[in-house]
Amino acid sequence: xxxxxxxxxxxxxxxxxxxxxxxxxxxxxxxxxxxxxxxxxxxxxxxxxxxxxxxxxxxxxxxxxxxxxxxxxxxxxxxxxxxxxxxxxxxxxxxxxxxxxxxxxxxxxxxxxxxxxxxxxxxxxxxxxxxxxxxxxxxxxxxxxxxxxxxxxxxxxxxxxxxxxxxxxxxxxxxxxxxxxxxxxxxxxxxxxxxxxxxxxxxxxxxxxxxxxxxxxxxxxxxxxxxxxxxxxxxxxxxxxxxxxxxxxxxxxxxxxxxxxxxxxxxxxxxxxxxxxxxxxxxxxxxxxxxxxxxxxxxxxxxxxxxxxxxxxxxxxxxxxxxxxxxxxxxxxxxxxxxxxxxxxxxxxxxxxxxxxxxxxxxxxxxxxxxxxxxxxxxxxxxxxxxxxxxxxxxxxxxxxxx
Amino acid sequence: xxxxxxxxxxxxxxxxxxxxxxxxxxxxxxxxxxxxxxxxxxxxxxxxxxxxxxxxxxxxxxxxxxxxxxxxxxxxxxxxxxxxxxxxxxxxxxxxxxxxxxxxxxxxxxxxxxxxxxxxxxxxxxxxxxxxxxxxxxxxxxxxxxxxxxxxxxxxxxxxxxxxxxxxxxxxxxxxxxxxxxxxxxxxxxxxxxxxxxxxxxxxxxxxxxxxxxxxxxxxxxxxxxxxxxxxxxxxxxxxxxxxxxxxxxxxxxxxxxxxxxxxxx
Numbered sequence: 001x002x003x004x005x006x007x008x009x010x011x012x013x014x015x016x017x018x019x020x021x022x023x024x025x026x027x028x029x030x031x032x033x034x035x036x037x038x039x040x041x042x043x044x045x046x047x048x049x050x051x052x053x054x055x056x057x058x059x060x061x062x063x064x065x066x067x068x069x070x071x072x073x074x075x076x077x078x079x080x081x082x083x084x085x086x087x088x089x090x091x092x093x094x095x096x097x098x099x100x101x102x103x104x105x106x107x108x109x110x111x112x113x114x115x116x117x118x119x120x121x122x123x124x125x126x127x128x129x130x131x132x133x134x135x136x137x138x139x140x141x142x143x144x145x146x147x148x149x150x151x152x153x154x155x156x157x158x159x160x161x162x163x164x165x166x167x168x169x170x171x172x173x174x175x176x177x178x179x180x181x182x183x184x185x186x187x188x189x190x191x192x193x194x195x196x197x198x199x200x201x202x203x204x205x206x207x208x209x210x211x212x213x214x215x216x217x218x219x220x221x222x223x224x225x226x227x228x229x230x231x232x233x234x235x236x237x238x239x240x241x242x243x244x245x246x247x248x249x250x251x252x253x254x255x256x257x258x259x260x261x262x263x264x265x266x267x268x269x270x271x272x273x274x275x276x277x278x279x280x281x282x283x284x285x286x287x288x289x290x291x292x293x294x295x296x297x298x299x300x301x302x303x304x305x306x307x308x309x310x311x312x313x314x315x316x317x318x319x320x321x322x323x324x325x326x327x328x329x330x331x332x333x334x335x336x337x338x339x340x341x342x343x344x345x346x347x348x349x350x351x352x353x354x355x356x357x358x359x360x361x362x363x364x365x366x367x368x369x370x371x372x373x374x375x376x377x378x379x380x381x382x383x384x385x386x387x388x389x390x391x392x393x394x395x396x397x398x399x400x401x402x403x
Numbered sequence: 404x405x406x407x408x409x410x411x412x413x414x415x416x417x418x419x420x421x422x423x424x425x426x427x428x429x430x431x432x433x434x435x436x437x438x439x440x441x442x443x444x445x446x447x448x449x450x451x452x453x454x455x456x457x458x459x460x461x462x463x464x465x466x467x468x469x470x471x472x473x474x475x476x477x478x479x480x481x482x483x484x485x486x487x488x489x490x491x492x493x494x495x496x497x498x499x500x501x502x503x504x505x506x507x508x509x510x511x512x513x514x515x516x517x518x519x520x521x522x523x524x525x526x527x528x529x530x531x532x533x534x535x536x537x538x539x540x541x542x543x544x545x546x547x548x549x550x551x552x553x554x555x556x557x558x559x560x561x562x563x564x565x566x567x568x569x570x571x572x573x574x575x576x577x578x579x580x581x582x583x584x585x586x587x588x589x590x591x592x593x594x595x596x597x598x599x600x601x602x603x604x605x606x607x608x609x610x611x612x613x614x615x616x617x618x619x620x621x622x623x624x625x626x627x628x629x630x631x632x633x634x635x636x637x638x639x640x641x642x643x644x645x646x647x648x649x650x651x652x653x654x655x656x657x658x659x660x661x662x663x664x665x666x667x668x669x
Contacts, residue, residue, distance in 0.1 A: 100633075196538065202621070250539050250621045257618075264520040266539070392430070392638065399631065400454045402623050 048133050048318045054086040055316035058101050058110040060303070061255045062275035062337040063161070063324075064089040070282075073336050075329040083323075085316035093253045094203040095373065102126070105310035108317040111161055113301040114149035115205055115373040121157050126306040128155045134322045136330075139343045143364045149374060150304040158306035159321050162330065164339030164359060165300035165370045166201070166209070167291040169272035169280075171262065174287070182213045182294045184269050187243040191269075195247045199258060199270030202251035204391070204398040205373055208299050209271060210237040210244075212371055216296040226299065226371045228380045234389045234397070241401045251402070262289055274338020291338075300370035301339075334359070340367075419650065426644035437639060445644035455628070459648055462625045465541065466609035469548040470556075470602045476549070477556040477601065482590075484557075485564035486572075500557045508551070512618050515547045519619065543619040548609045555604035563597020564590070599665035606656060610649045625649055 057064055064087060067074035076087050090107065092098035095116040102110050102125045112120060120126045131137040137159055144150075144160035151157065170179060175194065183190040185198050200206055211226035214236055223233050249267055252258035259279050261267035263286040277291035305321045307314065323329055327345035334341035335350050340361035347356035360366035380388040389397075427441040449455045484496045503511065516539075518524050525536035537543055567590065575585040613626025625648060632642035660666070 248621065260516075260520075264522050266521045395631070395638075396452075399623070399628060400452075402621060403454060403457060 045130055045133060045314055045318060049315045051083045051085040051316045051319060052313040053084060053316070054088060055109070055313045055320050056088045056090070056107045057320070058090050058092045058098050058107050060111055060113075060337070061091050061093075062273075063111050063303075063333060065333070065336060073332070075324075075332045079320070079323045079329070083316065083319045085313070085319055087320070093255065095205065096203065099123075099125075102308060105308070107308055108311040108313045109305055109307050109320065111303050112158070112306050113303050113373045115375045117149045117157065117304050117306065118152075118375055120306060121152055125309055126157055127309045127311070129158050129307050129318075129321070131156050131159065133318055134159055134325070136322050136325045136327070136343060139327065139345050140325060141342060141344050141362060143362070143367070144302065144342050147302070149302060149372070158304040159325050160342040161303040161305055161324065162334050162337070162339045162342045163300065163302035163367060163370075163372070164274065164337070165293055165298040166271050167274060167277065167298065167338075168294050169262065169270060169277050169289055169291040171265065171268040172288040172290055174265075174268040178290065178292075179269070180292065180295050182209070182296050182298075183217075185244065185247075185271070186210075186213060186240060187245075187247045191244075191247045194268050196249045197266065197268040198244070198247045198249060199261060199267040200244065200248055200251050201271050202253040202402075204394040205299075206271070207234075207237050207241065207394055207397065208371060208373070208376075210240045212299055213296055214240060225381065227374050227376045228382070228384075228388050229376070230380065230384055230387050230389070234393070238397050238401060245401060245403065259283075262286065275336060278336070278338060297369045297371070300367075300372055302367075302372045331355075334361075422643050422650075423647055426640060426647055428640040428643075430638050430640055445641050448641065449644055449648070455645070458623050458625060458628055461541070461622070462610060462649075463652065465545055465548065465624075466606045468545055469552065469609045470605045472545070472549040473553050473556040473605045474560075474598055474602065476553060477560050478594075478598075481557050481560035481564055484561050485567075486569070497561075500554050500561075504554055508614070511551060512547055512615050515543070515550065516619055519543050519546075539620045541620065541622055544616050544622055544624075547615050547619050548605075548612070551615070552605040552608050555608065556601040559597045559601040559604075560594065563594050563600070567593045596664040596667060599660045599663045603657065603660055603665065607649075607653055610652065 062069075064076055065073045066076035066080075066087065080086055090101060092101060092110070095113050098110055098112060099116050099119050101107060102112075102120055103123070110116075110120070110126075112126075117126075140160055144163070146154075146156070147160075150160060168179065168182060168185070170184070172178065174197075175184065179190070181190075184194070185191060185200065187198075191198055201209070207229075208226040211223055211229055211233065214221055214233070215223040215226060218236065221233050221236055223229070229237060250257075250261065252261065252270075255273070255276050258267065258270070258272065259276055262276075262280045263283050265287055272291055274291060277289060280286050280289050305324060307317050307321070311317055324333065325343050327343050328349050330341045330343040331346035331349040334346060335352065335355055338359070340356065340359040341347065341350075344362065347361055350356065352358070356362065376389060376391050376394055378386045378388055378390045380386070424441075426445055427443070428437050428439050429442060429444055431438050480496070480500070484493050484500075488496060519536055519539060520526075521538075523536065529536055537546070571589055571593075572585055575589045580588065611626060613624050613630050616622045616624045616627060625645060629642045629646050632638045632645065
């Protein structure tokens, strides 16, 4: 009796340890097999029917606002009233998180950045989208249509949402003089006064930000595309990130964590999104902050609303895709998140009249300077051949950088 | 007895077996799909990459520190509850020890975050002495874990001390043992199994946690690497291999605990 009781207890304790260590994986499904059929032969919807009553979205923070963050910020409630589609949103903090969430098959759609879209398409997690069923698609800037990150072999896999650049946010009371370069975050002499109060984005894709800085400061490395890094370039970027590690207070991936850290003064400089800067600036208790596009340029994103191949509410999802790129909603979300809208008619509807000018909405030359997030692959895309570091190497290096 | 034990075997040992088998698969570099081709390459990678070794060491070290801290903090409380307090006070203290378990884990961790931040109460208290709080880092994780798991240490020690008959303490006194001598020669040996029993909880809970480290530091624990391999890299085999490490550590720990008689004391 005693022995049996003992062994049961031992097993229980063991299992507890193992389960908690295994990350309480509520969503580790069948092991990333991808699930879902390949998008190529499954035909896109022919006609948008009646809404199914709800739609489940994965989105970046600030993309789906129903007034609960700020009563004045709401482009969801009217949509819900008009279509009868109740909108449920799950915030994704990184592209990787979004891909994992999509693979659970529990969601109808996602606002995916370029480093997620191709992975989702290749994995069969998203279906082609029939843009003829989305009237507002006609007004989308031509520069955003049929791009490599949203279209494969001439098939559209979603509608462009908007685009923007990652910015440098700093505490104006502490960081003086106001920086105009990323140098302040990279652990060199410029960062030393702020040691322990620097932050960075906690995702392997942030390695590209290091490459972008090296591209400007060490031309002899010959970095062209910051997502296509060969051995030497990659190592230089990793070394720079390790140097940065010494001055980092904490990394952020949850946007509320960065917001709290700037508000409390624990962090005084680091990479950010405009929407986080808005939230900090809107907080009366917070020290004054500014968010700028440094002289080296920046990494950025061009997002796409995609339709899950396992969507249970495809009609509502189509309605949502049409709504979010409609002139007014797209203007609202672009202003709140701080990015360039996708709909050309949105530019007349923004509260700040020259929003589109500030964010270079139709300035293709400007966006040529922004390195959109994209998934690194072995293929360098030029005469270096298959010698570049793919994403799994980036992930490994990121674990090593954090130590 | 057979029913519950059978259930435990399938639900817990079964999932552990699946975990171990999954750790032998590998990931196809090109497609990112799992190839069911058994081999030890994941374990090889864990051993050969220095950063994984550092993370295991750090996790075990902090788990051990948390356990020691909790023993030091819990023993006086438990002793007071078991041997000094009146029945009424004792009941109140038991409730007080259990009370933190009623509130959410996240609330407690976030509260620590607010206390430890730059303008937080810790810095405010230390400031007049010219000192500064630990900020967010390893020290913060140690503090938070010590706080979180303290009740799991107090209760077993309390139960263990309560089982020591008062007559033994009296006998020690009658034979000329001073309080410190009685404590060292009578109470300590009798309470040791209970302490070890409590340490199983504090140690294994710290070993497996990955949420608190992300909230109060940028430190990586074993669980964080497992999580990032599941969620970011989608490399489930490597995640499974790394998840077997704490299992192995706990098996060793439990074997030692058994020798020290902890299981009779739970």
